[in-house]
Amino acid sequence: MSEMTMSWAVLLGLGAFHGINPGMGWLFAVALGMQERRRGAVFSALLPLALGHVLAVGAAIAIALAVGAVIPLDWLRWLVAVLLVALGVSRLFRHRHPRWASMQVSFGALTLWSFLMASAHGAGLMVVPVFLNLPMAAAHQGHHHAMAMSTMTPTTALLATSVHTIGYLLVTTIIAVVVFEKIGVGILRNAWFNLDLVWASTLLGTGLIGAFVS
Amino acid sequence: MTNFLPDQSFYPSPQMAMQAVPEKLAHVAMLNPNPGSPDAMAVVDLDPASKAYGKVIHQLDMPNAGDELHHFGWNACSSCLCPYSPHPHMERRFLVVPGLRSSRIHILDTKPDPRKPRLVKVIEPEEVKRKSGYSRPHTSHCGPDGVYMNALGSVDGKGPGGIFVIDPQTFEIKGAWEADRGPQYLTYDFWWHLGHDTMITSEWGTPDMVENGVNPELLLAGKYGHALHVWDLHKRRHQQVLEMGPEYQMALELRPAHDPSEAYGFVGVVTSLKDLSASIWLWHREGSSGNGAWKIRKVVEIPAEAADPELLPPLLKGFKAVPPFVTDINLSLDDRFLYVSCWGTGELRQYDVSDPFNPVLTGSVALGGMVRRQAHPKQPERELNGGPQMVEISRDGKRVFVTNSLYRTWDDQFYPDGIRGWMTMLDADPSGGIRTDGGFLLETENLRPHQVRLQGGDASSDSYCFS
Numbered sequence: 001m002s003e004m005t006m007s008w009a010v011l012l013g014l015g016a017f018h019g020i021n022p023g024m025g026w027l028f029a030v031a032l033g034m035q036e037r038r039r040g041a042v043f044s045a046l047l048p049l050a051l052g053h054v055l056a057v058g059a060a061i062a063i064a065l066a067v068g069a070v071i072p073l074d075w076l077r078w079l080v081a082v083l084l085v086a087l088g089v090s091r092l093f094r095h096r097h098p099r100w101a102s103m104q105v106s107f108g109a110l111t112l113w114s115f116l117m118a119s120a121h122g123a124g125l126m127v128v129p130v131f132l133n134l135p136m137a138a139a140h141q142g143h144h145h146a147m148a149m150s151t152m153t154p155t156t157a158l159l160a161t162s163v164h165t166i167g168y169l170l171v172t173t174i175i176a177v178v179v180f181e182k183i184g185v186g187i188l189r190n191a192w193f194n195l196d197l198v199w200a201s202t203l204l205g206t207g208l209i210g211a212f213v214s
Numbered sequence: 215m216t217n218f219l220p221d222q223s224f225y226p227s228p229q230m231a232m233q234a235v236p237e238k239l240a241h242v243a244m245l246n247p248n249p250g251s252p253d254a255m256a257v258v259d260l261d262p263a264s265k266a267y268g269k270v271i272h273q274l275d276m277p278n279a280g281d282e283l284h285h286f287g288w289n290a291c292s293s294c295l296c297p298y299s300p301h302p303h304m305e306r307r308f309l310v311v312p313g314l315r316s317s318r319i320h321i322l323d324t325k326p327d328p329r330k331p332r333l334v335k336v337i338e339p340e341e342v343k344r345k346s347g348y349s350r351p352h353t354s355h356c357g358p359d360g361v362y363m364n365a366l367g368s369v370d371g372k373g374p375g376g377i378f379v380i381d382p383q384t385f386e387i388k389g390a391w392e393a394d395r396g397p398q399y400l401t402y403d404f405w406w407h408l409g410h411d412t413m414i415t416s417e418w419g420t421p422d423m424v425e426n427g428v429n430p431e432l433l434l435a436g437k438y439g440h441a442l443h444v445w446d447l448h449k450r451r452h453q454q455v456l457e458m459g460p461e462y463q464m465a466l467e468l469r470p471a472h473d474p475s476e477a478y479g480f481v482g483v484v485t486s487l488k489d490l491s492a493s494i495w496l497w498h499r500e501g502s503s504g505n506g507a508w509k510i511r512k513v514v515e516i517p518a519e520a521a522d523p524e525l526l527p528p529l530l531k532g533f534k535a536v537p538p539f540v541t542d543i544n545l546s547l548d549d550r551f552l553y554v555s556c557w558g559t560g561e562l563r564q565y566d567v568s569d570p571f572n573p574v575l576t577g578s579v580a581l582g583g584m585v586r587r588q589a590h591p592k593q594p595e596r597e598l599n600g601g602p603q604m605v606e607i608s609r610d611g612k613r614v615f616v617t618n619s620l621y622r623t624w625d626d627q628f629y630p631d632g633i634r635g636w637m638t639m640l641d642a643d644p645s646g647g648i649r650t651d652g653g654f655l656l657e658t659e660n661l662r663p664h665q666v667r668l669q670g671g672d673a674s675s676d677s678y679c680f681s
Contacts, residue, residue: 022300022302023300027297027300030297030680031296031297031298031679031680034475034680034681035409035474035475035681036475037475101298101299101448102298102411102447102448103296103298103411103474103679104410104448113298185226185227186226186230188220188226188295188302189219189220189222189226189230190219192219192295192302193218193219194217194218194219194303
């Protein structure tokens with residue numbers, strides 16, 4: 001597999017990984033379906049959930065682009081790596097008790113919820129190192145010591161965000177529908193692994209890989 | 215404090231929680247009527263295979279006297295699985311135990327040995343008052359985003375009473391909850407419909423109205439609580455008053471449907487000024503779209519019973535009747551059976567509330583009572599005093615636990631011979647009907663048992679976000 005294909009696959013895979021996390025949306029969709037006692041409510045939740053996720057990931061990449069326009073790419077990689085490791089470590093020790101949503105949730109509120117959950121969990125930040133490794137984003141391998149990010153195209157950013165979100169939405173939809181229709185939420189008791197631990201490790205991992213492998 | 219899998223005592227839905235294994239322990243708040251001696255948390259063995267079954271196996275004395283332990287709750291429960299604020303890897307581990315009279319809050323750790331909880335933190339009254347703006351903390355519920363607790367009064371012992379929030383990990387008091395309390399002044403109980411972002415609160419009296427006993431002048435003037443309040447749980451704003459009328463005095467325990475998609479619940483009213491009857495009221499939301507107005511109506515009335523004045527406490531002699539005094543109610547997790555304590559007449563009733571608008575009486579057990587003094591089958595020769603008061607139901611709905619003490623100064627008014635503490639168990643038939651379990655009678659003599667919390671959760675400890 002070429003490095004480029006690999007990076008796109010990782011983007012898609014990270015999207016799927018975010019989708020698996022019950023705290024990223026599918027569980028909320030299922031609960032809304034149960035509250036209203038209809039499958040339609042599950043589906044109507046998917047769009048705002050995906051939109052919020054897109055905004056979070058897009059924002060992280062946009063910030064990276066903006067910062068990358070003024071500092072060298074290597075510095076940016078290190079900065080992202082440090083942020084990821086810091087977030088990973090803090091998530092190993094801290095719970096959050098968000099108060100920004102409730103069960104009677106509007107389209108806008110659900111979008112905001114998804115955006116904040118993804119941002120608070122570092123979902124966008126996690127994608128940044130992979131994005132920075134895209135050849136199209138960083139122009140040409142071998143010269144990136146001197147390379148600023150001005151050469152990264154917004155089109156690549158948009159494409160990367162979209163690929164990631166496709167992975168997220170696909171997995172979120174499948175799990176939400178299967179749990180709502182077939183399995184039931186009892187699965188939570190035995191299948192809701194402490195993704196915080198896995199998640200924190202992934203944050204740490206992508207941070208370290210971003211720092212050393214690039 | 216984190217697990218790899220969700221705490222196995224957390225259940226997404228009340229129906230799933232009914233499949234839980236039977237509890238083997240109960241924690242019971244014990245009031246010490248001797249003003250110089252501390253209250254205690256007792257641990258009662260509920261494992262039928264154990265030699266100590268039905269006995270107190272541990273007693274944890276509080277560090278101070280005069281707390282008046284009353285209600286208490288867990289730091290975390292099934293609401294941790296709520297999708298909008300998930301933290302499923304918390305532990306149901308700490309008991310949050312307020313002193314209703316002292317305003318002191320105790321945090322008990324049930325690990326490593328749930329049979330011997332340890333006191334790990336005390337929040338002194340000054341801190342409770344300073345940080346919450348309230349005093350006389352009363353009921354505690356584990357919410358999706360923290361421990362909610364309510365309090366009967368303001369710092370100076372008047373009103374308004376209200377709600378405050380405690381961090382479920384650090385047990386720091388985060389402050390008063392209300393953003394806009396509207397006309398609400400009195401408080402007693404609170405609970406919520408998580409699926410409808412709605413909180414309900416009830417009304418008793420401010421500390422200066424209740425701490426020295428029931429005040430007959432205030433009572434006859436209809437000054438005790440007679441309304442419920444509906445709140446937007448998310449925006450923390452008062453929305454609506456559900457008025458029952460001043461004839462109905464003291465609206466106490468709130469039991470909303472456990473199914474989060476339902477929007478109805480029951481409240482017990484202690485007494486009617488007209489005829490000393492007690493009543494159960496149903497609050498419910500109009501319309502199916504989930505945005506109609508809330509309404510309230512009386513669905514059960516329990517009459518007073520004629521009695522020889524010689525046998526009545528001084529306060530009631532003139533009435534020549536013993537009032538039922540409904541002081542606690544509880545709803546099984548399937549929202550099917552409502553249990554009603556008649557602390558005055560000494561009766562525990564079971565109603566089938568499958569149709570919440572039309573409860574059907576399906577069972578009744580007599581124990582104690584101001585006049586009847588009904589003995590327990592295990593000790594048929596010995597009269598019981600006090601009556602069924604706090605009632606708690608096991609998650610599977612098969613066992614019902616009852617204790618007999620209400621509140622120290624009120625105990626003394628209505629059972630002037632002094633409450634002799636007891637806790638007993640009733641067996642509930644899944645298709646309806648209850649009977650006293652002949653083998654379980656715990657007599658606590660010098661201590662008075664109040665609320666019972668069952669290991670792993672019970673019918674009033676948890677709330678759920680999934681149907």
